[in-house]
Amino acid sequence: MVSCFVYSIDLLAFSLVVFLVLYYGSKLLPFQILKTNISNFFLIRCVLNISLFICFFLTCYTFYLYLDVASKQMNSTLLKGFNHPKTTSVVGVFDEKLFTFKLWASVYEPIAFSGDFNGYFSFSFDLFGLIFLLLAYLVGLISFLALDTRVFSKNVKFMATCNFLILIVTFFVIINDVLLFFLLYELLLVPSFLFVYIVSPSRRSTQAALYFVIWTQIGSFLVFCAIGYIIYAVGQTSYSAIFEFNFTEIESFFLYLLFFVGFGIKVPIFPFHYWLTKTHVEAPTGFSIFLSGFLVKSALYGFYRLTNLLGYQLDNTWATVICFLGVLDSSLKMWSQTDLKKLVAYGTIQEMNLIYVAFCFGDTIYVIGGILFCVTHAFLSALFFYLVDCIQRRYNTRSVTELSGILHSTPNLGIAILIGVILYAGLPGSLKFISEVYIFTGLLETAPLTVVILMWGANFLGILGFSKSWFNVVFGFSKKFKKNPPIDLTMREALVIFLCIFFMFFFQLSMPIFV
Numbered sequence: 001m002v003s004c005f006v007y008s009i010d011l012l013a014f015s016l017v018v019f020l021v022l023y024y025g026s027k028l029l030p031f032q033i034l035k036t037n038i039s040n041f042f043l044i045r046c047v048l049n050i051s052l053f054i055c056f057f058l059t060c061y062t063f064y065l066y067l068d069v070a071s072k073q074m075n076s077t078l079l080k081g082f083n084h085p086k087t088t089s090v091v092g093v094f095d096e097k098l099f100t101f102k103l104w105a106s107v108y109e110p111i112a113f114s115g116d117f118n119g120y121f122s123f124s125f126d127l128f129g130l131i132f133l134l135l136a137y138l139v140g141l142i143s144f145l146a147l148d149t150r151v152f153s154k155n156v157k158f159m160a161t162c163n164f165l166i167l168i169v170t171f172f173v174i175i176n177d178v179l180l181f182f183l184l185y186e187l188l189l190v191p192s193f194l195f196v197y198i199v200s201p202s203r204r205s206t207q208a209a210l211y212f213v214i215w216t217q218i219g220s221f222l223v224f225c226a227i228g229y230i231i232y233a234v235g236q237t238s239y240s241a242i243f244e245f246n247f248t249e250i251e252s253f254f255l256y257l258l259f260f261v262g263f264g265i266k267v268p269i270f271p272f273h274y275w276l277t278k279t280h281v282e283a284p285t286g287f288s289i290f291l292s293g294f295l296v297k298s299a300l301y302g303f304y305r306l307t308n309l310l311g312y313q314l315d316n317t318w319a320t321v322i323c324f325l326g327v328l329d330s331s332l333k334m335w336s337q338t339d340l341k342k343l344v345a346y347g348t349i350q351e352m353n354l355i356y357v358a359f360c361f362g363d364t365i366y367v368i369g370g371i372l373f374c375v376t377h378a379f380l381s382a383l384f385f386y387l388v389d390c391i392q393r394r395y396n397t398r399s400v401t402e403l404s405g406i407l408h409s410t411p412n413l414g415i416a417i418l419i420g421v422i423l424y425a426g427l428p429g430s431l432k433f434i435s436e437v438y439i440f441t442g443l444l445e446t447a448p449l450t451v452v453i454l455m456w457g458a459n460f461l462g463i464l465g466f467s468k469s470w471f472n473v474v475f476g477f478s479k480k481f482k483k484n485p486p487i488d489l490t491m492r493e494a495l496v497i498f499l500c501i502f503f504m505f506f507f508q509l510s511m512p513i514f515v
Contacts (some may be wrong), residue, residue: 008055015051129173139293165191208282219265226258266299270326280345285389292381326353334465369438383500394486404476431508
């Protein structure tokens with residue numbers, strides 16, 4: 001497993017060096033022979049594509065090895081038993097020449113591998129981290145397909161930005177040092193801003209990206225304060241040392257509060273979620289897919305990873321109340337939206353707050369439901385943002401009041417919208433339905449009244465408000481187009497929609513393997 005990540009890092013770094021030399025080196029006098037032309041673009045694209053393709057399959061193979069070793073370790077260590085002073089954990093150890101694997105199966109971290117390479121580089125693998133890395137590849141693919149292929153040089157820059165992003169995410173999910181973890185979390189903002197500046201360098205899009213960066217930095221300051229106190233109290237930055245350190249109840253509460261608000265601003269939680277709707281409305285479609293499908297998941301993963309280190313059972317009633325307010329507020333806001341993109345943005349806010357509830361409780365059943373919901377949300381949000389883009393390019397508007405009868409004028413697009421609405425509603429047997437069952441079943445045992453309020457807000461108010469606007473757009477009298485009637489879905493658009501739906505069902509079919 002370690003060698004797969006090493007090969008991925010080397011290959012991604014090599015492809016970035018090739019891009020810098022061939023694309024920007026031609027502007028320097030000693031490299032005039034590398035003058036940029038069509039063949040040069042083709043070479044760059046081949047190198048970047050091949051590197052991402054190989055690294056993706058290396059990650060899939062690592063994921064397979066992880067699950068295989070995890071199941072074997074679990075079977076062997078369950079017979080021995082080992083009680084950790086903080087949690088009821090089962091720990092299994094197996095030694096090799098250069099590194100050691102440890103399996104932690106606890107209510108805080110269901111499965112995790114950790115190791116040390118020659119005493120210099122500390123790393124760890126966990127289930128959520130590997131799924132998060134896979135989402136980076138898959139959502140990046142969907143974002144790339146959503147680009148306009150006519151802008152050839154921008155696509156090359158976007159692919160290089162994706163390679164840079166994957167390189168950062170690879171270190172982000174395997175690093176076992178809390179300070180480096182925070183620095184990599186912040187470094188994710190660089191390719192995110194480059195993505196907007198490269199793909200759509202308009203004034204409004206750049207302002208939207210800056211708006212996203214500024215609000216994220218406010219939350220990052222709170223996270224930095226919590227990490228600074230942890231380093232000061234423990235005296236070390238490694239996860240193992242922090243996990244073994246016993247924080248007092250007051251310390252754990254304030255650290256948890258800083259993590260909850262700091263990462264929650266990026267999730268986003270109530271009342272800090274208004275920046276997300278503004279950013280989505282102004283940002284290009286590719287960035288909306290990238291932001292909602294992947295970037296906000298980095299805050300969830302950071303909250304999941306760092307709060308596990310505290311190892312203390314807290315009363316999270318206040319945290320769940322805030323998330324419930326976010327679910328109810330976004331559900332009510334969906335009833336009055338006339339902009340389809342803003343409607344989808346509020347739908348993503350509702351789902352992200354529901355996922356945050358699962359991670360706040362922290363038990364295994366909630367975490368499993370939260371991880372599955374993250375996968376569902378990634379592809380559902382990508383699907384709907386792309387559908388909004390398809391509508392805007394055909395009808396030159398996103399307003400619900402100006403759209404009607406899409407099913408009659410463009411039937412394939414109308415059917416795709418209806419399939420998306422059914423999946424958003426939680427079709428029985430779908431991945432969203434299964435993830436909600438995990439979350440609501442766990443809550444039913446501890447807080448029955450909370451389940452009733454949450455289901456009423458998310459599955460009644462939210463779904464009805466979300467579906468109402470889409471039904472008004474899909475059905476009704478179609479407008480007559482005397483000139484240039486809108487064409488139906490192209491093969492490229494149908495491919496993107498198919499991939500969003502396919503990835504959801506793929507993870508659903510693979511669920512018995514890793515849950």
